[in-house]
Amino acid sequence: MNRFFYVAAACALGATASASDLNLRIESGGLTAVTVSPGQVVSYDVVGELTDSLNEGLALFSIDLGIPGAMLTPAGAPTTATMMNFDRPLGLTNPAGFGGTQSGSTLRQVGGMQNTLKNGFAPIPNGPVITGVAQLGAPETLVSGQAIMPTVHGTYTLSASNVLANIIRQGETGSPSWMADSAGLGSMTPLTVTVESLSASASSVSLSAGGVVNFTLDGGAASASQLYLLLGSASGTAPGVAVDGLTLDLVFDAYLSYTLTHANTAPYANTLGALDGVGMGSASLTVPPASDPSLAGAVVNHAFLVLNGGVVTLTSNPTSLTLLP
Amino acid sequence: MQKLQILRLALPLAGLATLSAGAFAQDYQPRFGEPVNGLTASQLQRFADGIVEFDTVLTAPDGLGPVFNDQGCGLCHSFPAIGGSGTKDVIRAGVAASGPNPFDPLVAKGGTLFQKDAIDTATLEVVPPEADVVINRVTPQSNGIGLLEAINDADILALAASPPDPHVSGVVRMVQPLEGGPMRASKMGWKGGVATALSFSADASLNEMGLTNRFLQVENAPNGDLGLLATWDNVADPEDFPDPVTGLERIDRQADFQIFSAGPAQTPRSGMSGEAVFVSVGCAACHVETPYVTGPHSEAVLSGVSIKPYSDFLIHDMGSLGDGIVDGPSGETDMMTRTLWGFGMRQTALHDGRHQGMAFSTMVDMSIQDHAGEAAFTVANYNMLLQSDKDAMTAFLLSLGRTEGDWDMNNRIDEFDWFFLEPFMTGPDTANVTPDDAGAIIDVDQDGDIDMADMAVFQRAYTF
Numbered sequence: 001m002n003r004f005f006y007v008a009a010a011c012a013l014g015a016t017a018s019a020s021d022l023n024l025r026i027e028s029g030g031l032t033a034v035t036v037s038p039g040q041v042v043s044y045d046v047v048g049e050l051t052d053s054l055n056e057g058l059a060l061f062s063i064d065l066g067i068p069g070a071m072l073t074p075a076g077a078p079t080t081a082t083m084m085n086f087d088r089p090l091g092l093t094n095p096a097g098f099g100g101t102q103s104g105s106t107l108r109q110v111g112g113m114q115n116t117l118k119n120g121f122a123p124i125p126n127g128p129v130i131t132g133v134a135q136l137g138a139p140e141t142l143v144s145g146q147a148i149m150p151t152v153h154g155t156y157t158l159s160a161s162n163v164l165a166n167i168i169r170q171g172e173t174g175s176p177s178w179m180a181d182s183a184g185l186g187s188m189t190p191l192t193v194t195v196e197s198l199s200a201s202a203s204s205v206s207l208s209a210g211g212v213v214n215f216t217l218d219g220g221a222a223s224a225s226q227l228y229l230l231l232g233s234a235s236g237t238a239p240g241v242a243v244d245g246l247t248l249d250l251v252f253d254a255y256l257s258y259t260l261t262h263a264n265t266a267p268y269a270n271t272l273g274a275l276d277g278v279g280m281g282s283a284s285l286t287v288p289p290a291s292d293p294s295l296a297g298a299v300v301n302h303a304f305l306v307l308n309g310g311v312v313t314l315t316s317n318p319t320s321l322t323l324l325p
Numbered sequence: 326m327q328k329l330q331i332l333r334l335a336l337p338l339a340g341l342a343t344l345s346a347g348a349f350a351q352d353y354q355p356r357f358g359e360p361v362n363g364l365t366a367s368q369l370q371r372f373a374d375g376i377v378e379f380d381t382v383l384t385a386p387d388g389l390g391p392v393f394n395d396q397g398c399g400l401c402h403s404f405p406a407i408g409g410s411g412t413k414d415v416i417r418a419g420v421a422a423s424g425p426n427p428f429d430p431l432v433a434k435g436g437t438l439f440q441k442d443a444i445d446t447a448t449l450e451v452v453p454p455e456a457d458v459v460i461n462r463v464t465p466q467s468n469g470i471g472l473l474e475a476i477n478d479a480d481i482l483a484l485a486a487s488p489p490d491p492h493v494s495g496v497v498r499m500v501q502p503l504e505g506g507p508m509r510a511s512k513m514g515w516k517g518g519v520a521t522a523l524s525f526s527a528d529a530s531l532n533e534m535g536l537t538n539r540f541l542q543v544e545n546a547p548n549g550d551l552g553l554l555a556t557w558d559n560v561a562d563p564e565d566f567p568d569p570v571t572g573l574e575r576i577d578r579q580a581d582f583q584i585f586s587a588g589p590a591q592t593p594r595s596g597m598s599g600e601a602v603f604v605s606v607g608c609a610a611c612h613v614e615t616p617y618v619t620g621p622h623s624e625a626v627l628s629g630v631s632i633k634p635y636s637d638f639l640i641h642d643m644g645s646l647g648d649g650i651v652d653g654p655s656g657e658t659d660m661m662t663r664t665l666w667g668f669g670m671r672q673t674a675l676h677d678g679r680h681q682g683m684a685f686s687t688m689v690d691m692s693i694q695d696h697a698g699e700a701a702f703t704v705a706n707y708n709m710l711l712q713s714d715k716d717a718m719t720a721f722l723l724s725l726g727r728t729e730g731d732w733d734m735n736n737r738i739d740e741f742d743w744f745f746l747e748p749f750m751t752g753p754d755t756a757n758v759t760p761d762d763a764g765a766i767i768d769v770d771q772d773g774d775i776d777m778a779d780m781a782v783f784q785r786a787y788t789f
Contacts, residue, residue, distance in 0.1 A: 060784050094750065117784070
């Protein structure tokens with residue numbers, strides 16, 4: 001009998017030894033790429049799903065979350081019954097909690113583990129074990145939190161690193177405890193956040209037919225009621241113009257001088273003004289019909305800056321506009 | 326139950342090697358009785374078969390006896406798990422050298438080994454009255470001896486050629502493995518003499534269980550009495566025989582278990598101040614602290630492994646600590662440096678197990694005091710230590726054999742361990758847990774904090 005057991009156990013190795021991997025996807029509102037205003041708070045979810053069914057679900061996970069250039073506050077405590085099982089006191093986390101330990105702009109070791117120990121002696125963990133967590137076909141929102149985006153336009157990536165995950169071994173029933181094995185890291189889809197403060201209603205305009213290009217300015221709440229100035233360049237975006245420690249992504253040229261000296265003057269409207277109470281504003285460029293056809297093919301870029309007390313506090317992303325025949 | 330647990334834990338070990346690289350920087354060390362990490366499925370099968378064989382209780386029809394010390398390997402090598410050490414001992418005896426007369430191994434009375442048991446009282450051995458050297462040898466641990474046999478002989482020869490301390494002058498005992506091949510440096514045996522796990526198994530099968538095998542086909546006659554042997558040895562030699570399916574004999578399966586069994590753990594793995602004390606007083610002159618990197622082995626998984634058995638595997642003149650028995654080139658006072666890996670989880674100390682049933686610190690102190698001969702300088706150095714340094718050294722020795730998270734050192738990781746360990750959690754990046762701190766036994770990655778990275782390992786190591 002003993003021999004049979006041992007042999008059977010060893011022979012079963014091939015099947016049970018397969019490593020389940022944990023796929024992670026970080027999303028915001030169901031998307032893995034979003035565009036937001038400067039300084040906007042972005043909510044995110046980290047969704048996990050195991051790559052196979054050779055397990056009884058997630059037993060532990062721990063991830064570092066970071067978004068260089070932006071700021072993360074500790075992730076929220078779980079609110080679902082499933083994930084509360086990974087948080088103290090039902091589960092076990094670092095002393096700083098399920099939401100991670102702040103380390104600079106990184107959140108270290110977000111997550112926790114279920115009471116697979118069946119501990120009933122030490123104060124924590126003291127919960128039951130829920131099986132099937134994040135199993136294949138049943139992705140689970142493991143973590144939810146918020147990132148505070150900077151005011152500097154650009155693309156930011158919220159990603160997970162140092163991923164640790166254990167799974168409950170297939171066939172385990174919790175007697176006497178739940179055996180756990182390590183899971184590998186499968187795919188990791190980060191959340192791409194684009195901070196964009198300027199958008200245009202069109203990327204091209206016909207010189208012969210003419211048209212109006214409307215600009216939407218979004219300086220973020222921190223720029224509310226502040227002065228803005230929309231400028232342009234026909235020479236590209238790099239190198240930009242350094243101003244007050246920031247860079248306005250427009251090459252200084254004659255067109256830029258023109259937009260600077262002809263703010264709010266046709267063909268420009270509202271290129272100089274004050275943002276509203278939430279940091280929004282609008283401007284426009286009207287290209288009259290039968291404009292000079294020799295300009296066809298030219299590309300002009302526009303960007304705006306925000307001034308506060310004479311100091312530039314924000315520079316927007318550039319938008320490009322192609323002049324068509 | 327213990328063995329069931331071991332197998333239950335062993336299940337995922339093969340799979341660990343297939344994980345995504347870098348998934349975990351550090352995993353837990355196998356406990357006593359568990360296999361080395363990274364075995365293939367077929368190697369795990371052999372390990373599992375080996376456990377069965379090691380745990381088999383032989384009877385006379387199997388070839389047991391007529392004289393023996395016990396009926397199965399696992400009956401002696403049992404603490405804290407199968408393959409470990411034990412308190413059971415065997416008797417060696419002889420007549421001490423006197424004047425021109427050398428040591429008499431009492432060949433006509435059955436040799437120096439006098440088995441304690443027999444298949445019938447008629448064959449029970451007695452120590453001849455003329456024997457004036459009668460000693461015991463306690464059961465050594467056999468875990469990890471596959472790794473020991475994989476140590477490069479050149480490393481042992483180098484230690485003999487250039488001792489780490491001028492007070493010691495050990496010699497290599499080269500032996501011919503029973504299975505053939507080139508001469509090898511001894512790695513096993515109280516006085517050396519055994520170089521491989523298969524030789525060890527064949528030797529022990531005959532001498533401890535009375536099981537003749539393909540290498541050792543001559544049965545031990547009870548007290549050298551061939552008449553008694555003829556009467557009571559009714560199984561044809563060799564009594565061991567190949568399994569019709571695998572072709573492996575008992576000794577092969579026994580060897581498989583020992584070859585693939587992991588060496589004793591050490592927790593913390595390094596950095597304890599007591600180890601520095603251990604080195605400074607000279608213990609490491611023989612119980613060398615520098616790791617060996619194993620050389621080529623027919624089982625590739627055993628090659629290139631860094632191990633710390635804390636032995637130079639040399640024969641040293643131990644003076645009064647010698648056991649008085651002559652064994653080949655090893656004289657009365659000669660003993661091979663015993664490995665110290667696993668020492669913290671042994672029930673006895675020294676070759677005859679003279680120190681047992683006492684506090685660990687007392688056992689350590691008394692064992693050190695008994696060292697003599699080439700080790701006398703170490704004893705003198707030790708006795709000059711501050712008590713705090715002795716305590717640190719004792720703590721270090723206690724770490725030899727402990728696996729991560731095993732607070733109470735019972736070879737299990739359970740909620741009683743967790744009760745004591747839970748308060749030590751610090752979270753990441755605190756870096757204030759030193760190897761001497763109590764919580765260090767759960768700082769698996771030894772990064773100075775106790776965090777979820779350590780918990781991930783603890784959860785997998787948990788046995789209940």
